[in-house]
Amino acid sequence: MVKPLRDLHDVELAALSAAGGRREFGELVRRHSPAVRGLLRRMGAQPALADDVAQDAFLLAFEKCAEFRGEGTFGAWIKRIAARLYLKRRSKDARYVAEVENDDVAPNVDSVGRMDLDEAMKGLTEPERLCVSLCHGAGLSHPEIAAAINLPLGTVKSHVKRGLDKLRARLQPEPVAHGSASHVG
Amino acid sequence: MSVDEFDPAIERLFARAPAFADSAQFEADLAAKLNKSSRFRTMALSVAGLVGGVIAVREVLSVDFNFASSSSSASAGAQSAGQGLTMAGVDGAQAVQSMLDRLGVAGMDLGSMGGMQLFWATAGLLVALLAAGVVKLSQEI
Numbered sequence: 001m002v003k004p005l006r007d008l009h010d011v012e013l014a015a016l017s018a019a020g021g022r023r024e025f026g027e028l029v030r031r032h033s034p035a036v037r038g039l040l041r042r043m044g045a046q047p048a049l050a051d052d053v054a055q056d057a058f059l060l061a062f063e064k065c066a067e068f069r070g071e072g073t074f075g076a077w078i079k080r081i082a083a084r085l086y087l088k089r090r091s092k093d094a095r096y097v098a099e100v101e102n103d104d105v106a107p108n109v110d111s112v113g114r115m116d117l118d119e120a121m122k123g124l125t126e127p128e129r130l131c132v133s134l135c136h137g138a139g140l141s142h143p144e145i146a147a148a149i150n151l152p153l154g155t156v157k158s159h160v161k162r163g164l165d166k167l168r169a170r171l172q173p174e175p176v177a178h179g180s181a182s183h184v185g
Numbered sequence: 186m187s188v189d190e191f192d193p194a195i196e197r198l199f200a201r202a203p204a205f206a207d208s209a210q211f212e213a214d215l216a217a218k219l220n221k222s223s224r225f226r227t228m229a230l231s232v233a234g235l236v237g238g239v240i241a242v243r244e245v246l247s248v249d250f251n252f253a254s255s256s257s258s259a260s261a262g263a264q265s266a267g268q269g270l271t272m273a274g275v276d277g278a279q280a281v282q283s284m285l286d287r288l289g290v291a292g293m294d295l296g297s298m299g300g301m302q303l304f305w306a307t308a309g310l311l312v313a314l315l316a317a318g319v320v321k322l323s324q325e326i
Binding site: 022025026029030033034035037038039041042051054055058059062117118132133136137164167171 | 196
């Protein structure tokens with residue numbers, strides 16, 4: 001009995017896709033395209049460019065599906081492909097490692113001062129954004145990031161650390177100081 | 186939340202895929218691109234196969250004629266029972282030739298190039314295309 005596509009594991013779908021199965025690959029796209037598109041936007045790509053790169057990444061993944069053997073997850077594999085494609089695309093336009101601080105814009109926050117990840121990422125500089133996204137979004141190691149964006153390893157580590165510090169501050173704002181007043185009296 | 190606990194939390198946040206309202210459109214666009222590239226590849230392979238096939242048939246035909254005539258001579262020299270087989274080979278070759286004539290392929294004038302020249306030119310073109318494809322693929326990754 002043939003299992004429905006939604007019941008198949010990613011590895012099975014990838015194997016069927018490698019044999020030319022477009023429906024099976026379509027299921028992989030359905031499962032993983034939101035994550036890939038989200039990652040590219042978090043890396044700083046404009047929505048149109050992010051979608052364009054995401055499509056190219058999936059087209060390339062379809063060609064190379066036979067190379068995916070399930071050592072890691074399909075999601076991690078396709079995200080790495082997309083991240084590298086995006087870096088390549090960007091490097092054609094300009095050096096993206098310029099140390100330009102983002103403009104300070106008022107972030108959208110909820111009623112208790114928290115913001116979501118996408119909003120918090122906007123507070124990072126471009127290199128910090130790239131390094132944090134590549135590290136925590138695409139799963140690249142620090143040396144891999146350093147090689148991919150042509151920066152010294154120490155600089156990459158600094159960007160990741162500073163970026164995480166900023167994210168932590170933005171995602172978990174310091175509680176309002178209410179202790180001192182309550183203890184009075 | 187401590188600093189040590191923060192990284193896994195970030196990873197969980199990154200792992201949470203955002204929802205896109207246009208996901209269906211994205212998937213449809215991608216499927217269309219896949220179909221388009223597949224059609225192009227099929228067409229290119231078909232054309233390449235057709236051209237290669239025509240050239241191969243022409244070459245085989247000419248080889249057959251030489252073979253047939255040489256084996257005819259050999260058979261004539263031997264004056265043995267192999268003559269019948271040789272004649273059958275000649276008849277077969279003539280039948281293929283006449284069929285190609287009817288199709289207008291055998292008499293096709295492919296410019297001023299000879300069969301072998303055309304073969305090597307096509308082979309060179311295919312190799313160049315293959316090399317360009319490999320270069321492009323290597324640039325993608």
